[in-house]
Amino acid sequence: MTATGDLFHVYDTTLRDGAQQEGLTLSVADKLAVARHIDGLGVGFIEGGWPGANPRDTEFFRRAREELHLEHARLAAFGATRRAGLAAADDPLVAALRDSGAGVVTLVAKSHDRHVELALRTTLAENLAMVRDTVAHLRAEGQRVFLDAEHFFDGYRDNRDYALEVLRTAFEAGAEVAALCDTNGGMLPGWVGDVVHDVVETTGVRVGIHCHNDTGCAVANTLAAVDAGATHVQGTLNGYGERTGNADLVTVVANLELKLDRQVLPAGLLGEATRVAHAVAEVTNVPPASRQPYVGTSAFAHKAGLHASAIKVDPDLYQHMDPAGVGNDMRLLVSDMAGRASIELKGRELGFELGPELVQRVTGRVKDLESRGWTFEAADASFELLLLEEVEGVRPSYVEVESWRVITETRIGDDALSEATVKLRAGGARIVVTGEGNGPVNALDAALRQAISQLYPEIVKFELIDYKVRILDQGHGTDAITRVLIETTDGQRSWVTVGVGPNVIEASWHALIDGLTFGLRRHDA
Numbered sequence: 001m002t003a004t005g006d007l008f009h010v011y012d013t014t015l016r017d018g019a020q021q022e023g024l025t026l027s028v029a030d031k032l033a034v035a036r037h038i039d040g041l042g043v044g045f046i047e048g049g050w051p052g053a054n055p056r057d058t059e060f061f062r063r064a065r066e067e068l069h070l071e072h073a074r075l076a077a078f079g080a081t082r083r084a085g086l087a088a089a090d091d092p093l094v095a096a097l098r099d100s101g102a103g104v105v106t107l108v109a110k111s112h113d114r115h116v117e118l119a120l121r122t123t124l125a126e127n128l129a130m131v132r133d134t135v136a137h138l139r140a141e142g143q144r145v146f147l148d149a150e151h152f153f154d155g156y157r158d159n160r161d162y163a164l165e166v167l168r169t170a171f172e173a174g175a176e177v178a179a180l181c182d183t184n185g186g187m188l189p190g191w192v193g194d195v196v197h198d199v200v201e202t203t204g205v206r207v208g209i210h211c212h213n214d215t216g217c218a219v220a221n222t223l224a225a226v227d228a229g230a231t232h233v234q235g236t237l238n239g240y241g242e243r244t245g246n247a248d249l250v251t252v253v254a255n256l257e258l259k260l261d262r263q264v265l266p267a268g269l270l271g272e273a274t275r276v277a278h279a280v281a282e283v284t285n286v287p288p289a290s291r292q293p294y295v296g297t298s299a300f301a302h303k304a305g306l307h308a309s310a311i312k313v314d315p316d317l318y319q320h321m322d323p324a325g326v327g328n329d330m331r332l333l334v335s336d337m338a339g340r341a342s343i344e345l346k347g348r349e350l351g352f353e354l355g356p357e358l359v360q361r362v363t364g365r366v367k368d369l370e371s372r373g374w375t376f377e378a379a380d381a382s383f384e385l386l387l388l389e390e391v392e393g394v395r396p397s398y399v400e401v402e403s404w405r406v407i408t409e410t411r412i413g414d415d416a417l418s419e420a421t422v423k424l425r426a427g428g429a430r431i432v433v434t435g436e437g438n439g440p441v442n443a444l445d446a447a448l449r450q451a452i453s454q455l456y457p458e459i460v461k462f463e464l465i466d467y468k469v470r471i472l473d474q475g476h477g478t479d480a481i482t483r484v485l486i487e488t489t490d491g492q493r494s495w496v497t498v499g500v501g502p503n504v505i506e507a508s509w510h511a512l513i514d515g516l517t518f519g520l521r522r523h524d525a
Contacts, residue, residue, distance in 0.1 A: 008264050009177065009208065009232035011045040011146075012038050012249055014280070015060075016078050018240030019049075023286070028060050030283050032068055037279045038237060039070045042269035043249070046073045047106060052096025053079070061100040072266060076146070077102035081109050081134040084122040088137035098141050105138050107131075107175075108148040111166040112155030124162060131166060132173045139174035146232070147171075148210060152180040153187050156195055164203055171205045177232045178205045182221060185214025185244065189224035196228035208232030211247045213239060218247035223255060226262075233264075237280045238288060250277055254294045254326055274327035287466075294326045350384050352391055362390050372500065373472045373481050379498035381518040382511075398520050399452060400425040401513070406440040406505055418443040427455045441467070441508040448512060458523040459516065461490045469504055486511040490519060 015031050018024070026034065035046050048064060049057030064075060077100040082091040097105045109131045110116045116127045135145050147170040149155075155163040167178040180196065192209070200207055209225035209232070211218040222233050233256075235249030250273045256262045257270055274295040281288040290298040300323040323329055343363045347354040354362070365386070366376060376383040389395040402423040410416040420443035421434045435447030445464065453459055466487035471480045484499045484507040495518050499510025 006044075007231065008262070009045060010043045010249070010253055010264050011047065011076070011179075011208070011232060011234045012043045012073070012236065013047040013078075013210075013234055013246065014038060014236040014240055014249075016047045016049045016057075017234075017242075017246055018236035018238075020242040021240045021245065021286070022242070024240060024284055026056075026284065028056055028063060031056075031060050032063065033283050034237075034280050035064070035068055035070070035073075035075075037276050037283070039073045040269070040272050041250075041276045042072045042265040042272075044073060045076050045104060046070070047076045047078050048102065050078045051100040051102075052093045058096065061102060065101045072269075074104050075102045076104040076106050078106045078108070078148075081107055081127075081130040082137075084120060084126050084130060088133040091134075094134060094137065098138060098143070102143070104144045104146065106146045106148055106179075107134055107138075107170075108150050109166060109170065110151070110155075111149040111163045112151040113159045113162045115151055115155070128165065128169045131169050135170050135173035135175050145170075145175045146177045146179060146208070147175045148179050148181050150181050151183045153182050153192070153195060154184060164199065167199065167203055167205045171203070176206060177208045179208030179210045179232060179234055180225070180230075181210040182212055182218075183210075185212030185218065187211070187221055188215060188217055189220045192221045193224040193228040196225045196230055200229035206231060208234060210234040212241060213244045213246060216244070218245070219251045219255070222247045222252050223260075226256065226260075238277055238284075238286070238292065240284070240286070248292070250295055250326075251293045258321055258325060271325065271327045295328055299323070300328055347387060350387060352387060354391075358390060362387060365390070373483050374500050375483065375485075375498055379485060379496045381495035382497045382514045385514055385518060396517055396521050398426065398456065398517060399513075402430075404444065404447075404509065406443060408440055420444040420447040422447040422451055424451060426452050440505050441512070444505070444509060445512055448516065456520055458490075458520060461523075462516070462519050463489050463491075464515075465489050465494060466496075467508075469507075472500075482507045484508045484511045486515050488515040488519060490523070495519070495522075 015026065015034060019026050031048065035048065038046055049060055051058045051061045061077060068075065077097050079093055079097040082088040082094050088094050110120055110127055113124055116122060116124055120127060138145050149166060152163055170178055180199065196207055196209065199205065207230045209222050209230045211221040222235065226233060233252055235247035235252050237249060239245040239248035253264055254270060254273065256264050277295040278288055288296065290296050293299060300319055343366070344354055344359050385396060402425065404420065404422045406418060406420045408416055408418045418437050418440045419434060420437070420440065421432070423432045425431070431451045433447050433451040435443050435450050437443030437446045449459055464486060468485040470483045472483055482501060482504045484504065485496055487494050487496045495515065497511045497514035497518060499507040499514065501507035501510060
């Protein structure tokens, strides 16, 4: 068993390396929020960014001194070794690291001889001096220093002796860890294991690993490095990072703890993994990958009837672990592939004990609806309403819709404006309301809310957060059947509803009504 703390480092670089992902932009407030979430996972180090290199990261470290109170992690500042020909004490970027307030500094250094000569345009000897001087200077200032050996694996292949000398130089100057970086992401697990083993045996340096996912092997490469002797792992939440991303830190630590029996986080905190991963996704505004290992919404989802039948006997028959270990849940997907066991278990999950006749009836109805374009595997809310209709004999309803219509008007030079009129009965009164919006669906949503907001004030909490459209029979062109999925939230939990119709507006209306009904029922309207 490996102990937690300084015997094994779990080092998160979401705020720096992860933020280099295309389309991902974090404000200072975002970075502070993400850091708090990651601290809740119990990692040992959070890399906050590169102070001095850009104003946002400089401001982050300034605010972090007063606003960021970490319970488990230490904050690390990232930066480069001094410039060629300049003393470390006189380099302004080194000064920014020194003045950042971070107790740990991670220095990136060239370990590939060609990069030294072509990118830094200096000599191999001067590069070693740059590493030695910068590490020694920061250590003298009281900071802990880790080294990121950039392009190490490529450099090792081209000039093994020089790559190893960079590590020795940093270690002798006071660096605690030398992280070997697969910067281009081209390595495979066997190769990584061989190199790490050689480094550990040859140099005596404490070795870390930093992998990118260009071969799809970032997590496997990280685990291979640990197996070969690395005791410091770097990665990002949700695998964020440039190109194809970095090693997904949650997957790495889950595999280490659950598969390899190495305690690398404080006891019990791995159970926060799903919550933290999804919370970070909300801040970054990058939708979480449903198929992400361990914490994805589909990680423990079962669709086939055969699987459901087995799970009914023993959940472990088709699951590699109890999802509660990472804070996730088993999900049973209702679809045209589902058998009676899927429906029975899903009903039980929703609080219903379904008899054989009712199970058969619901199964038949689901398969019939899905043959006509409906889908319930991603729309649990719509399925729950269907199930209630079968159990109670009537579908839950808070409004009786008489009719609705939408008009979209476009004037040359102006944006199009949509207007929706909804006629319905609610609370014993007939209500006719017209709403405007940016598009027909937005106008329908506005009119519906306006019509019943006084009767059901809970609706002001509801917000549409996702909208997906799929054309089901593309060969029919604009006359095709359309399916719409709408995700709604009340600020605490979200739910997904589905609608199908001969056009996108009618399909959207069905999904809107289901979303409203489900939300009001939850709030006991």
